[in-house]
Amino acid sequence: MKKYLAFGLTLETSLNFTGVLQESTAETDVFITEGLLPQRANRPTRVQRRGVRARIGIPSSGILLTWEGISRFHVADGTHITYQNEGADEGTLRLFLLSEVIGILLYQRGLFLLHGSAVQVGDEAAVFLGVPGAGKSTTAAAFGKAGHTVLTDDLVAIQLIDSNPFVVPAFSQYKIWKNTIDGLAFDESTLEPSFEGATKFLVSQPLATFPRNPVPLRSITLLYPQNSRRKSEPIRPLLAPVELLKHFPLPIQLLNGPYLQTHFQHALTIARTATIDQLKRPDGFNALRHFVQTF
Template sequence: MRKYVAFGLTLETDVNFTGILQESTAKTDVFINEGTIPEKANRPTRIHRRGVMATFGQTAASLLLNWAGIGKFSISEGNEIVYQQAGTDEGTLRLFLLSEVIGLLLHQRGLFLLHGSAVKLGDEALVFLGVPGAGKSTTAAAFGKAGYAVLTDDLVAIQLIDNKPVVVPAFPQYKIWKNTVDGLKIDNSLLEPSFEGATKFLVTQPLANFPRTPVPLRSITLLYPTNSRKKNERLKPLVAPVELLKHFPLPSQLLTSQYIQTHFKDALRIAQFSEINQLKRPDGFEALNQFVQTVSAQRIHS
């Protein structure tokens, strides 16, 4: 059993994450082990990975997620994940564990979750949201190429500490599409194939330099296509709960009335201390690189 760090938690597990996650000697927060999961998870979701739809289930003690042909996962009390493989390789298993599976565990621990990307600029975090294809991962990759830490490219975890929002760093690896590799002219020697598909690659940032502590949230930007009728503008805080709820990354069955109440309260707190912007994404990779330079310069001089 080894110990690693992801999303600010020390994971004790029989899965080999060496070279992907930072190692830890701290007290264990979460146990991840192989086991048998007899309970059924057969409720459809909108979550797809490798073209396979996840199905969801729930017991009195656990949340269940199942990808046919990949594996079953049981998440309990915010501190235990049990997985049952269905013939997949360890690389794919790692990918699925570090996606919605750990997302369900973070949900149990009360974190505010969004489907998006986040980067660290100076001492602050910038979050980018959008529908699939909006460019959030590509935007994060552009910041990564410019030398900034990519805190996550998929699951954004926000914690309220003293009522102020901070982004919890996920782990040093992120995924990028092949067209992003070509468009940003990223060195292929830094990449390895993703287990999620032939057109995606993995970038592993230096483990020693990856942030371990939460990063104060500066802004959340909703990205829209370049031909969108949306205006580039800062949104009023009162619209934050509705806009952010659109980017909930987990099965919709979790959107209970109790969760919605907590979400609205936390979203308003987030909007009180952070900018909520909407932006038509830069048109093309040259414009994207210029956007990164402009944002970097603004943050440095602000």
């Protein structure tokens, strides 16, 4: 068993995350073990990975998340993940563990979660949200190409510390599309194919310099396509809870009463210190590069 760091947590597991996650010597926060999971998750979700729709179950013992023919996962108490492999290779297991599965664990630990990307600019973090195709991952990649750190490209975890919001760094790899590689002039020969599909590639940032501590949140930007009727303008703080709820990254079955109450309270707290805007995405890669330079 080895220990690794992801989302500010020390994970203890026999799976090999060397080169993907930083190693950790801290006390274990999360145990990841293989085992039999006889209970079945039978409620379909909107979550898809590798073309397979996930199913969820919520027994009293925790939360089940299953991709049939790939793997089953059981998450309990924000401290334990058990998986039953149904034929997946280790790279695929890592992909699923570091996406919705660890998202459910962070949900159990009370973090504020968003489906988006986050980058570090100076000493602060900027978060980009949007519907699929709005450009959040490409925007994060443009910041990465310009020398900034991409904190996460999929699952954003925000922690409130003394009522101030901080983005928790996920891990050093992020995914980009083939057209982004061409448009931003990445060197494709240095990239690995993503286990998520042939049209996505992995960018590996240096493990030694990837942030280990939460980064103060500066802004949240909701990106919209150029043809959207939305105007580029600030979002009023009172509207923040509803607007941010649209970008909940996990199965909607988890949006229960207690979580919704906490979400609204935390969203209002975040809106008091971080700017929240909506923006039509930059039109083309040259405009995107200019956006990054002037951000």
